[in-house]
Amino acid sequence: MHDLTPTPALGVEARTIGSVTITENSGVALASVAARRGESDVCANGLKALLGAVPEVGRAVLHDPEAGFWMGPDQWMIGAPMATHEDLADQLKVRFGTAASVTEQSGAWVVFDVTGDSMPDLCELLCNIAIRKMKAGDVQRTVIHQLGCFVIRRASDDHIRILGPRAAAGSLHHALVTAAKSIAQAPGTAEGRPVA
Amino acid sequence: MIIDHPLLGPRDSSEFTYMGDAALIDRPDPEAEDAAQAFYEYAYLRDNPAGWHRELWFHEAGDRSWLVVTRNTLTHEISNVELARDVARSRGRSA
Amino acid sequence: MRMKTAAQKNRLQGGQIDRETELTFTFDGKRYRGHGGDTLASALLANGVRLMGRSFKYHRPRGPVSAGSEEPNALVELRSGDRQEPNTRATTAELFDGLQARSQNRLGSLSFDLLAVNDRLSNFLTAGFYYKTFMWPKAFWEKLYEPVIRRAAGLGSLSLREDPDVYDxxxxxxxxxxxxxxxxxxxxxxxxxxxxxxxxxxxxxxxxxxxxxxxxxxxxxxxxxxxxxxxxxxxxxxxxxxxxxxxxxxxxxxxxxxxxxxxxxxxxxxxxxxxxxxxxxxxxxxxxxxxxxxIERPIAFQNNDRPGIMTASALRTYANRYGVAVDRRAMIFTNNDDGHRTAADLQAKGIKVIVADVRPETPRALDYEVLAGAQVTDTMGRLGLTFVKLQLADGSERMVECGALGVSGGWNPxxxxxxxxxxxxxxxxxxxxxxxxxxxxxxxxxxxxxxxxxxxxxxxxxxxxxxxxxxxxxDLRGALPEIPKAEDRPVRLQPFWQVKGAGRAWIDQQNDVTVKDVTLSHQEGFRSVEHLKRYTTLGMATDQGKTANIGGLAIMAELAGKSIPEVGTTIFRPPYTPVAIGVLGGRHRGQQFHPKRLTPSHAWAQEQGAVFVEVGNWLRAQWFPRTGETTWRESVDREVLATRGSVGVCDVTTLGKVDVQGADAAEFLNRIYCNGFAKLPVGKTRYGLMLREDGIAMDDGTAARLAEDHFVVTTTTANALSVYRHMEFVRQCLVPDMDVQLISTTEAWAQFAVAGPKARRVLEKIVDQDISNDAFPFMACANVTVCGGLRARLFRISFSGELAYEIAVPTAYGDALIRRIMAAGAEFGITPYGTEALGVMRIEKGHAAGNELNGTTTALNLGMARMVSTKKDSIGAVLSRREGLNDPGGLRQVGIRPADRADQIPAGAHLMAATGPVDAAHDQGYVSSACYSPTLGHHIALAFLKNGANRLGETLRVVSPLTGVELAVEVCSPHFVDPEGDRLRA
Structure with a gap:
């Protein structure tokens, strides 16, 4: 067993601003799976065995311990708890063999969980997705603060998971925090912005 | 503008990178006798019409698909959006 | 202590204002009171203030023309200090307690503006005056006329300080x-x-x-x-x-x-x-x-721009919504029934009203005087309206004393x-x-x-x-909802645009465009509406002619003897009203202008006191100063010498990385690189050069074959995105049936270059496998483990020219690994080096980088012509063989060194023969990269020189007319250090 200690992308505490909580989640192992040419069916069967279903276009399968979402044509991202799946890519390589190309992605992403009643208001300041129309399991790749990110609507109504480029974790977190402050209602007022 | 992605549905054009004439799919045969002339035309003599145009757009902030978008450059009306890979195959490209 | 303010003498009963809330504000330093729900304009009018600004060109006294965002005149500066904001429409600025407002475009006080002399010079300031009057002598334009005109004409002033507010x-x-x-x-x-x-x-x-x-x-x-x-x-x-x-x-x-x-x-x-x-x-x-x-439109008549003259509907809005009488005595000048609605509303508020209606037949008025067939011919009042002069239907004249004149020329959708x-x-x-x-x-x-x-x-x-x-x-079905009952009066109007007269009648008050200007423009041949607009400036600036355009068109039509629809109309563009630059920028300013990408060793580098440089969005360590070092060169020279002398380490994570997998991966690389990859054995890395389809070099990097069907491709930092895009283009559009899958892994791996004769000794302590020269020779690559089992990748590649490795671990372990490498290398004096030392070493070694791959150079220029395989198809291969790109006398990459070794060669300088003229016709090439080589002890440079490969040993001149440098240099091989490559293979 090696003796190197991993560091989180940012290493920040969870922050609650108004009714939104922003939490860095360092516990997600990630790997991409892309079907080889002519192996779509085999690959789909592998995904089905792993997740219970093949994630459709724009969708995630929120399954335990492995979950997955559609990234592009014939390409999926698989996530699992880091504690038990640090070698996720190797596991998937064994599972898929030459039916798919597997690439480790754990280090590429910072993961933020955003929860709270005003999460949709937060999203409206951050990215161009119709967050109020998204259902649990919907996934969109979008741009937040000039950064390409995935936004995953999780099972609970007020929860999204954002995967952003790890190297820009600080800028992304700053964007999330400033947007949260922007929409947070001043204490003692019933509504954030005057309506009429 | 909004590009109606064949897989993902309507997406804002700001998510895409533009590369112009979709004729770039029709890369000439490098073995052909007139390859030099054909590549010269391929690289330099591209259409830029005022009106309907088939263009390549890359969904950079999306699913990384190259699309062929049929767009009227005067009105920005978009009449058709296809996966470039499908277009390439239909035009006889393979490997 | 509360300063005394006067009563709001023109405040009426009623309206949509909150009389419980009293707000205090200042205008030009004087204190006033208003109410919640007021605009600045309504509050000033309530206090009897009609004069709110000076006009753009003639510095005429002006007051509001409207009660809305179409306002051309009442532009003021709001707030002070860093929140000072010019050109704010008083008619839409919502009043708040403590609001500070100032009039603008004046020299002296608002009521005594020294630049009002322009009004007397108006004969020289007509349409297009700046094209004519101030043309001669030519040099005077820039030095004298323009600054003076700009000083005199204009709107508000900027604070010239950073905006303290944020925008989303x-x-x-x-x-x-x-x-x-x-x-x-x-x-x-x-x-x-x-x-x-x-x-x-x-x-x-x-x-x-x-x-x-x-x-x-x-x-x-x-x-x-x-x-x-x-x-x-x-x-x-x-x-x-x-x-x-x-x-x-x-x-x-x-x-x-x-x-x-x-x-x-x-x-x-x-x-x-x-x-x-x-x-x-x-x-x-x-x-x-x-x-x-x-929007209600005005009618042009002589001196129609005095404070107190506005659209009739504005008078009505001030009375009904804000409970404000612009004056207790008012006139309405109208060509339609809606003017009478204003009159009735004002009369009901206790304002004495007379209506001049240009039509012979007018609606029956109940309780105000109506002058049918009358026209307003002139007005008086130096700083605000005092008298209106009328010509009655019978031709007689009448003077009416009043402080408010509401004009209704009809409404424009x-x-x-x-x-x-x-x-x-x-x-x-x-x-x-x-x-x-x-x-x-x-x-x-x-x-x-x-x-x-x-x-x-x-x-x-x-x-x-x-x-x-x-x-x-x-597309809703079902019955229409019940429509509430309301008035349904028809529009009754007689088109009427101007009262003819000798004096100036304003069409566009914001730009000081008069009927005369439109006439002059027509006489001078500017007869399309678009020309009229540009020549006279009618309809330009902050209001974009919302109240003015139609009047200008009507007069132009009259001059041309055409109907208005025949003349046509200018059309509108976004934005509807002016937009602050700040809100267009949003959060992207200052430190947040771009996102910052930090390397995995960033925290550690900060601890070392590194100086950082932005490369794209990345922050990279540029050098690591040590105590006592006073210049960047001292640090960089030390880093180079330490690396070449023993061992150095550099974070190279920022290089683009693309995972290429699939049965056809090798064939795919064969297609995108000009050199061959099909036969690269597993466990080997190869340098690759990518061409654009036009034959010009696009990017370079390495491809490491980790398995038969798995390569890791690197790109330069700057081109990581565009190369990936290009690879996807080739994959999806050119070879759609190849079995190849791509994904970027740039940020997935933390990668460090460990370079120098002691590099192996350092890494042997970290890598779990045998990395001896036999087991892991030059250009080897492998999946390995480090520190007792952590998955890692090792590449024996070198940018510095030394025995070197690049080692990659999952990004989360990057910080731990750099600290472990430093500890392992301590006994060899391992030295962290930054991008400057990296650059010096690659110039010493003669490796091309961004300065050489500059979008104009070919493989031949770069001395890599033999790399372009003729045995296979690759992007750019065909056009790289074009005659024009293969001139034997064309540019070739060479090294140069100063003849006097003390000289410094400036990058960007051009090469000329040792003697003879210095001009473009005699240009021999240019210097692409230059640096001081601590290894050689003098300055060196890479250059592109005509027929360079055959000119080693020649003496030339380097000239830089921009910096005044001209010095003798010698042409040499670009490989200044270890040309045989013995160190790489050690």
């Missing part, structure tokens, strides 16, 4: 966007909302209701403003409705995208902590109802937003106005127009039009 940008999605919350907009929103679709209702005003707030009309037998308030309350309770007051929709963009600016905090002295001043919204909507109302896709409004004879082009294709797709904006001027027609528009545009 956001995205909204809805089924129906309703622009304007007057009767039509409210009914459209209500109709749509009740059907369950998602509705956004936006209005630029802080109080929704549009003209209903400014009228004495009734709806369903109750005051119209009450109906508006009830309807707004109902909409506010619906979960599918978003009400956006203080929000100006600024433009209709393609495919149902609208821009809107929400003024979140403009009505406060300063935004709440962390709250934005404004938000720029992008609204994505399926359908739009434009219910932007109409507010068609601005209908033009944003080049729609051309159509002339409507009945209204004598342009109305939206409702023919197919005439409006932005998905838009329909309702209410006064569509030419439906009665309240009843607006209410019904709004409901019908929403139903039609959303």
């Amino acid at each position: 940008k956001g995205f909204l999605h809805c089924d129906l966007l309703v622009i304007g919350a007057g009767p039509a907009g409210l009914m459209a929103a209500l109709t749509a909302a009740r059907s369950g679709v998602d509705v956004i209702l936006a209005d630029e005003d802080f109080r929704m209701g549009g003209r209903l707030n400014a009228e004495t009309l009734t709806i369903d037998a109750a005051p119209a403003a009450d109906w508006a308030a009830r309807t707004v309350a109902e909409l506010a309770d619906l979960p599918n409705v978003r009400l956006m007051p203080r929000t100006t929709v600024i433009g209709a963009f393609d495919h149902g995208i609208y821009g809107a600016v929400e003024r979140v905090s403009d009505h406060l002295a300063a935004p709440q902590p962390d709250k934005p001043r404004q938000i720029l919204w992008r609204i994505y909507t399926r359908r739009t109802v434009l219910a932007a109302g109409a 507010n068609v601005h937003m209908t033009c944003h896709h080049r729609g051309r409004p159509q002339w409507n004879e009945r209204l004598a106005a342009f109305v939206p082009d409702s023919r197919p294709g005439g409006l932005p797709e998905g838009m329909t127009v309702a209410g006064a904006a569509n030419g439906d001027f009665s309240t009843a027609a607006a209410l019904e039009g709004g409901a019908r528009a929403a139903r039609a545009v959303l």
Whole structure:
């Protein structure tokens, strides 16, 4: 067993601003799976065995311990708890063999969980997705603060998971925090912005 | 503008990178006798019409698909959006 | 201590203001009081202040012309210090306690403006004066005329300080966007909302209701403003409705995208902590109802620009909505029945009114005097209206003493937003106005127009039009909702544009354009409306001619002997009203202009005191200064010598990495690189050069074959994105049936270069496998483990020219690994080096980088012609063989060194023969990269030289006319250090 200690992308505490909580989640192992040419069916069967279903276009399968979402044509991202799946890519390589190309992605992403009643208001300041129309399991790749990110609507109504480029974790977190402050209602007022 | 992605549905054009004439799919045969002339035309003599145009757009902030978008450059009306890979195959490209 | 303020002498009873809230504000340092719900203009008028500014060119005294965002005149500076904001319309600025406002465009005081002399010079300042009067002598334009004119003409001033406020940008999605919350907009929103679709209702005003707030009309037998308030309350309770007051929709963009600016905090002295001043919204909507109302238009007559003269509807708005009499004695000058509505409303408020109606037949007035067939021929009053001079129907003259003159030339539908896709409004004879082009294709797709904006001027027609528009545009079934009962008076008007006279009559007050200017422009041949606009500046600047354009067109038509529709109209572009740059920038300013990408060793490098440089969005360590080092060169020289002497380490994570997998991966690389990859054995790395299809070098890097069907490709830091895009293009568009899959892994791996003769000794302590020269020779690559089992990748590649490795671990372990490498290397004095030392070493070694791969160079130029395989097809291969790119005498990469070793060679300098002329015709090439080589002890450079490969040993001159450098250099091999490559293979 090696003796190197991993560091989180940012290493920040969870922050609650108004009714939104922003939490860095360092516990997600990630790997991409892309079907080889002519192996779509085999690959789909592998995904089905792993997740219970093949994630459709724009969708995630929120399954335990492995979950997955559609990234592009014939390409999926698989996530699992880091504690038990640090070698996720190797596991998937064994599972898929030459039916798919597997690439480790754990280090590429910072993961933020955003929860709270005003999460949709937060999203409206951050990215161009119709967050109020998204259902649990919907996934969109979008741009937040000039950064390409995935936004995953999780099972609970007020929860999204954002995967952003790890190297820009600080800028992304700053964007999330400033947007949260922007929409947070001043204490003692019933509504954030005057309506009429 | 909004590009109606064949897989993902309507997406804002700001998510895409533009590369112009979709004729770039029709890369000439490098073995052909007139390859030099054909590549010269391929690289330099591209259409830029005022009106309907088939263009390549890359969904950079999306699913990384190259699309062929049929767009009227005067009105920005978009009449058709296809996966470039499908277009390439239909035009006889393979490997 | 509270300073004394005068009573609000022109404040009337009633209106939509909050009399419980008393607000104190200052204008030009003088203190006044107003109420909640006032605008700055209404509060000043309540205090008897009509004079609010000086005109643009002639410095004429001016007051508000309107009560809305179309205002051309009453532009003021608000606030002070770093929040000072010029050119704010007093007619829309919401009053708040402590507001500071100042008049602008004056020298001296507002009532005694020294530049008012321009008004006397008006004969020299006519249309296009700057093209004619100040042409000679030529040199005087830049030095004298322009600065003086700019000083005299203009609007407000900037604080020249950083804006302390923040701005947000956001995205909204809805089924129906309703622009304007007057009767039509409210009914459209209500109709749509009740059907369950998602509705956004936006209005630029802080109080929704549009003209209903400014009228004495009734709806369903109750005051119209009450109906508006009830309807707004109902909409506010619906979960599918978003009400956006203080929000100006600024433009209709393609495919149902609208821009809107929400003024979140403009009505406060300063935004709440962390709250934005404004938000720029992008609204994505399926359908739009434009219910932007109409704007009353003036009539031109002599001296029609004095403070106190405004549109009749503005007088009505100030009286009804704000409870303000502009003056207790008022005149109305009208060509239509609506002017009489103003008269009746003012009379009911106790204001004495006389109406001059140009028509011989006028409505019967109950309690005010009507002068049928009368015209206003002139006005008096130095700083504000005191007398109006009339010519009566019988030709006699009459003087009327009054301080307010309301002018009504009819109403123009507010068609601005209908033009944003080049729609051309159509002339409507009945209204004598342009109305939206409702023919197919005439409006932005998905838009329909309702209410006064569509030419439906009665309240009843607006209410019904709004409901019908929403139903039609959303394709709703079922019965029309019940339309509330309201007035339905027809439009009765006699088109009338100007009172003929000798003096100046203003058409565009903001730009000081008069009837004379339009006439002059016509005489000088500027006869298209677009030329008229550019030549006279009619309709330019902050109001974009919302009140002025139609008058100019009418006069032009008259001069040309044509009808107005024959002359045509200019069309409008976004934005609807001026937009602050700050809100367009949003959060992207200062430190947040771009996101910052940090390398895995960033925290560690900061601890070492590294100096950072931005490379793309990355922050990379540029050098690591040590105590006692006073210049960057000292640090860089030390880093180079330490690396070449023992061992150094550098974070190279920023290089682009692309995972290429699939059965056809090797064939795919064969296609994108000009050199061959099919035969690269597993466990080996190869340098690769990518060409563009035109034969020019695009990027270079390495491809490491980790398995038969798995390569890791690296790109330069700068081209990581574009190379990936190109690879996807080739994969999807050119070779769609190859079995190859791509994904970027740039950030997935932390990668460090460990270079120098002791590099192996360091890594042997870290890598778990045998990395001896035999087991892991030059250009080897492998999946390995480090520190007892952590998965890693090792590449034996070298940019520095030394024995070197690049080692990669999952990014989360990057910080731990750099610390472990430093510890392992301590006994060898391992030295961290930055991008500067990296650059010096690659120049010493003669490796091309961005300066050489500059978008104009070919493989031949770079000395890599033999790499371009002729045995296979690759992108760019065919055109790289073009004759023009293969001139034997063409540019070749060479090294150069100063003949006098003490000299310094400037990058970018050009090469000339040792003697002879220095000009473009004798150009021999240029210096692409230059540095001081601590290894050699003198400056060196890489250059592109004509026929360079055959000119080693020649002496040439390097010249840089820009910096005044001219010195002798010797041509040499670009491989200054270890040309045989022995060190690499050690």
